[in-house]
Amino acid sequence: MIGIVSVFQVHDLFETDPKLIEKIISFWRLNMKAFGVKKLIIVNIDDLPVTCGDLEIEFEVYNTLEEVLKKYSDYTFVFLECAQQIEGIDFIPLKSFEHPADNVLYVFGSDYSVLNLSELKEKGYLEGNFVVSIETGSTIPLWAHTAMSIVLYDRKVKLSDSNE
Numbered sequence: 001m002i003g004i005v006s007v008f009q010v011h012d013l014f015e016t017d018p019k020l021i022e023k024i025i026s027f028w029r030l031n032m033k034a035f036g037v038k039k040l041i042i043v044n045i046d047d048l049p050v051t052c053g054d055l056e057i058e059f060e061v062y063n064t065l066e067e068v069l070k071k072y073s074d075y076t077f078v079f080l081e082c083a084q085q086i087e088g089i090d091f092i093p094l095k096s097f098e099h100p101a102d103n104v105l106y107v108f109g110s111d112y113s114v115l116n117l118s119e120l121k122e123k124g125y126l127e128g129n130f131v132v133s134i135e136t137g138s139t140i141p142l143w144a145h146t147a148m149s150i151v152l153y154d155r156k157v158k159l160s161d162s163n164e
């Protein structure tokens with residue numbers, strides 16, 4: 001099973017508007033579905049009213065990333081982060097990353113913060129898992145759901161090539 005983990009936070013202005021939150025969730029779920037990925041895990045750190053009315057999506061919500069890491073400890077986690085945010089931590093450029101064939105969760109930080117990779121490393125959560133960066137050639141971060149689409153496309157191209 002291939003899944004997406006989105007650490008979900010929105011700008012303060014959106015917090016009171018469930019329709020805007022639903023819209024942002026739709027960016028994730030539609031782009032995932034385009035690549036045949038149906039599991040979406042939201043890490044709802046701000047306790048926002050997140051919902052997903054799409055019955056084709058296996059939707060799960062947790063309050064912390066650590067809960068997800070524990071629940072899916074038999075999965076491989078691939079943490080996506082901008083290169084400039086991952087000083088001191090080994091990472092693989094997406095271009096040379098070999099995607100695990102199955103049972104993998106791709107983790108994306110929120111658009112208003114970054115993944116705390118140093119803490120994950122200290123707690124041992126990077127062992128056996130991967131940190132991957134999309135090399136855009138600039139320091140401008142991508143919207144997290146855009147990064148997801150690039151990663152899923154890369155996965156599709158590389159895995160279908162290896163099956164030929």
Ligand SMILES: C[S@@+](CC[C@H](N)C(=O)[O-])C[C@H]1O[C@@H](n2cnc3c(N)ncnc32)[C@H](O)[C@@H]1O
Pocket residue numbers: 080081082083085107108109110111112113114115132133134135136140141142143144145147
């Ligand atoms: C918009 S970024 C966070 C940007 C942060 N607010 C900043 O100013 O640096 C949100 C998430 O998108 C993903 N992301 C964005 N650009 C990326 C890249 N070039 N490579 C890998 N992941 C990326 C990461 O998961 C990141 O945590």
